[in-house]
Amino acid sequence: MEGKRVGESSVVMSQLMSHQDTNIAGNVHGGVIMKLIDTVAGVVAVRHARSNAVTASIDRLDFHHPVFVGDILTLTASLNLVGRSSVEVGVRVEAENLITGAKRHTASAYLTYVALDGNGRPMPLPPLILETDVERRRNMEAKARRETRLVEKRKEKACQIEPDSCL
Numbered sequence: 570m571e572g573k574r575v576g577e578s579s580v581v582m583s584q585l586m587s588h589q590d591t592n593i594a595g596n597v598h599g600g601v602i603m604k605l606i607d608t609v610a611g612v613v614a615v616r617h618a619r620s621n622a623v624t625a626s627i628d629r630l631d632f633h634h635p636v637f638v639g640d641i642l643t644l645t646a647s648l649n650l651v652g653r654s655s656v657e658v659g660v661r662v663e664a665e666n667l668i669t670g671a672k673r674h675t676a677s678a679y680l681t682y683v684a685l686d687g688n689g690r691p692m693p694l695p696p697l698i699l700e701t702d703v704e705r706r707r708n709m710e711a712k713a714r715r716e717t718r719l720v721e722k723r724k725e726k727a728c729q730i731e732p733d734s735c736l
Contacts, residue, residue, distance in 0.1 A: 570693065570694075570695045570696070571695060572695050572696040572697065572698040573617060573695045573696075573697065573698060574697075574698045574700060575647050575648050575697065575698070575699065575700070575704050576647075577616070577617070578613045578614075578616035578617040578647070578648055579613065579645075579646065579647040579648075580609050580612045580613050580616070580644075580645075580646045580647075581643065581644070581645050581646075582605070582608070582609045582612075582643070582644045582646075583641055583642065583643045583644075584605060584641070584642050585639075585640075585641050585642075586601075586636055586637065586638055586639065586640045586641070586642055586664075587638060588638055590638070591638060595637075595638070596635040596636060596637060597635070597636035597637065597638070597640070597642075599632060602632075602636065602642070602662060602675070602676055603627075603630065603678075605642065605644055605662075606630070606644060606646075606660045606662065606676070606678045606680070607624055607627075607680065609644040609646040609660060610624075610646050610658040610660050610678070610680040610682070611624065611682065612646070613646045613647060613648060613656075613658045614656050614658055614682035614684065617648055617651065617656055617684075617694065617695070617697075618656075618684035618692070618694055620684050620685060620686060620687075620692060621684070621685045622656070622682040622683065622684045622685065623682060623683055623685060624680060624681075624682055625655060625681045625682060625683045626680070626681045626718070627678060627679070627680050627681075628657070628679040628680065628681060628714055628718060629677070629678060629679045629714070630676065630677075630678040630679075631676060631677050631678070632675065632676045633673075633674055633675055633676060633677070634664070634673045634674070634675045635675070636664045636675050637664070637666075639666070639667060639668075640664040640665060640666055640667070641664070641665045641667055642662060642663070642664055642675070643662070643663045643664075643665065644660055644661070644662050645660070645661045645663075646658055646659065646660045646661075647659060647707075648697055649679070649707040649708055649710070649711035650697070650708055650711035650712060650715065651694050651695070651696060651697040652694070652715075653691075653693055653694065654683055654684055654691035654692055654693060654694060655681055655682060655683045655684070655691075655694075656681070656682050656684070656694065657679055657680070657681050657711045657714070657715065658679070658680050658681075658682065659677070659678070659679055659707060659711075660676075660677065660678045660679075660680065661674065661676075661677055662674070662675050662676035662677070662678075663675060679711070679714060681718075
């Protein structure tokens with residue numbers, strides 16, 4: 570299977586935030602931002618797989634600054650890691666005040682998707698071609714996150730089997 574470059578599946582999406590997106594504090598609701606993150610990351614996963622891909626986990630989602638009504642939210646998403654049937658997608662979210670032009674990094678997230686074939690079973694994926702130092706760094710960081718995730722999953726499973734081992 571021929572590999573694919575990071576740029577072949579990367580996505581940039583922008584959306585204007587409106588009153589319907591707000592929480593009780595008057596800021597854009599974190600859940601609205603989470604949905605946009607999942608949407609843009611899902612597009613990246615499907616583009617790489619050229620098949621259905623489902624969200625397996627959100628490894629990390631950090632909110633740095635609030636988003637306000639009238640801001641334009643720009644989400645940039647790209648692959649960090651490709652496994653046998655799963656991918657890690659990194660998403661950076663920036664908000665821009667359209668009046669002042671001020672931009673702020675508002676959120677970052679790492680999501681894992683599993684590619685599914687026509688029968689709904691995990692399918693093999695093309696490898697990722699890393700071309701730049703930034704892509705190689707992100708790939709190394711993604712491998713470390715994956716290993717941490719796997720260690721934690723093993724611990725959780727052991728706790729379920731033997732609850733006293735979790736104390």
